[in-house]
Amino acid sequence: MNAFGRLFKVAVFGESHGETVGITIDGCPAGLLIDNHLLSEYLEKRKGGQRGTTPRKEDDIPRFISGVFNEKTTGAPITILFDNKNTRSKDYEKQRAIPRPGHADFVANKKFGGFEDYRGGGHFSARLTVGIVAAGAIAKQLLQKIDIKANIIEIAGENDLEKGLQKAIDQKDTVGGIIECRVKNIPIGLGEPFFDSVESVLAHALFAIPAVKGVEFGNGFQAARLFGSDNNDSIINENGTTKSNNAGGVNGGITNGNELVFRIAIKPASSTPKEQESLNWESNEIEKFSIKGRHDLCVALRAPVIVEAMTAIVLCDFLLLEQKIGRVV
Numbered sequence: 157m158n159a160f161g162r163l164f165k166v167a168v169f170g171e172s173h174g175e176t177v178g179i180t181i182d183g184c185p186a187g188l189l190i191d192n193h194l195l196s197e198y199l200e201k202r203k204g205g206q207r208g209t210t211p212r213k214e215d216d217i218p219r220f221i222s223g224v225f226n227e228k229t230t231g232a233p234i235t236i237l238f239d240n241k242n243t244r245s246k247d248y249e250k251q252r253a254i255p256r257p258g259h260a261d262f263v264a265n266k267k268f269g270g271f272e273d274y275r276g277g278g279h280f281s282a283r284l285t286v287g288i289v290a291a292g293a294i295a296k297q298l299l300q301k302i303d304i305k306a307n308i309i310e311i312a313g314e315n316d317l318e319k320g321l322q323k324a325i326d327q328k329d330t331v332g333g334i335i336e337c338r339v340k341n342i343p344i345g346l347g348e349p350f351f352d353s354v355e356s357v358l359a360h361a362l363f364a365i366p367a368v369k370g371v372e373f374g375n376g377f378q379a380a381r382l383f384g385s386d387n388n389d390s391i392i393n394e395n396g397t398t399k400s401n402n403a404g405g406v407n408g409g410i411t412n413g414n415e416l417v418f419r420i421a422i423k424p425a426s427s428t429p430k431e432q433e434s435l436n437w438e439s440n441e442i443e444k445f446s447i448k449g450r451h452d453l454c455v456a457l458r459a460p461v462i463v464e465a466m467t468a469i470v471l472c473d474f475l476l477l478e479q480k481i482g483r484v485v
Contacts, residue, residue: 160361163476164298166291166469170240172276172283178237179287181223183473184294185481186231190224191297198293201461202286207321209452214241218290234294238286253438254445258426282366282455285462292465295472298481304467306337306460309419324453330424332367333456337463339405339416339471344396346411346474353409354416354474361466362420367455370421374404389414422459427451 159167163183170177199216216238223234252274255261260280264272272278296304311320312331324331347354359371379387379402389398396413405416427447436443452458475481 160364161469161473164295164469164473166288168284168287170238170284170287171273171278172281173240173278174273176237176239177284177286178235179291181234181236181291181294183476184223184229184231184234185298186229188229188294188297190220190227190229190294192227194296195290195293198289198296198461198465199286202289202458204452204458206457209454209457214238214286216286229294236287236290238290240283251445251447253436254434254443255437256426256447257432257434258423280366282458285365285465288365288469289461289465292462292468295465295468298472299468299475301341302471303340304337304464304471305339306335306463306467308333308456308460309336310334311454311456321454321457327430329430330426330428330452331454332369332422332424333454333459334419334421335456335460335463336417336419337460337467339467342405342411342413342416342471343475343478343480344411344413346471346478347406347409348477349409354406354411354470355409357474358418358467358470361470362418362463365420365459365462365466367422367425367459368420369423371418373406373416373418375402376404376419420459420463422456425452425455 158169159165161183165182167180167182168177169179195218199218203216204213219237219239221235221237223230223232255265260277261274264274264278264280276283308317309315311317311333312323314320314323320331320333347357355373362368362371375382375387387402389400389403391397392399398412398414401414401417403412403414404418405411405414428451429446431444431446433442433444435441472481
């Protein structure tokens with residue numbers, strides 16, 4: 157479905173080349189003064205235009221059509237619209253006959269019987285994350301002292317990000333990356349056993365971000381290669397502070413008060429200018445083709461702020477469940 161959350165609930169809508177995309181946020185407490193500076197900062201970080209990203213740039217000026225009055229939240233659902241003005245739908249008409257390998261083109265066509273909006277990936281497009289980023293900026297205000305920071309730590313297998321991006325440029329191809337997120341000042345006790353552990357809910361939300369193919373917490377897969385005595389985190393005081401943080405701030409699916417640490421793997425974008433072969437479903441022949449249009453060489457470059465936003469949304473929901481967030485006024 158297109159909605160996520162229990163008390164702080166978000167629902168995305170729109171298509172990449174439709175008139176608008178947007179989000180509805182339900183459950184935001186009344187009386188919150190919208191920080192337009194933070195909102196603009198978050199939205200600016202998500203935009204394309206920088207080296208290695210799509211040249212498509214939208215103004216991304218948020219239009220609040222409900223839930224905000226006199227710049228403060230009313231307690232009613234907040235709906236925010238973003239206009240799509242810089243579209244080139246003809247690029248997708250030309251390549252309609254050949255669904256992009258690795259993309260949702262083929263499965264969307266089969267699932268929705270050919271009625272899907274295929275322009276720019278339609279409802280499957282990362283364009284819809286603009287609403288997630290806006291909701292995350294609002295959630296971050298409610299989190300107060302909790303600090304969320306995501307950074308790219310690897311591109312195309314390189315810790316030197318420029319070197320990794322240059323691989324894509326030299327090969328005229330797309331590359332993936334790894335993003336690490338760290339959350340400080342998080343309270344003990346967030347998470348609900350069994351299916352609503354912090355890791356379960358966060359992973360659910362993070363996998364909703366287009367192109368995410370892996371999530372790990374703390375030592376992640378490396379933990380499978382260690383002895384328990386090496387992987388365990390010794391508790392050193394009554395606050396639950398540990399000597400190490402191999403668990404990434406979570407035990408039994410519940411936050412332990414230490415820094416929450418996780419990483420996500422983002423695959424190379426499917427829309428690559430590199431020549432490929434795939435099925436032409438009109439002629440039923442395998443053909444050589446390359447993707448034309450405006451696409452990211454590395455979608456990971458624009459993803460850190462999306463990861464921060466999604467994390468803020470999830471944590472805000474958990475804090476409301478724990479009744480650690482109430483009325484703002």
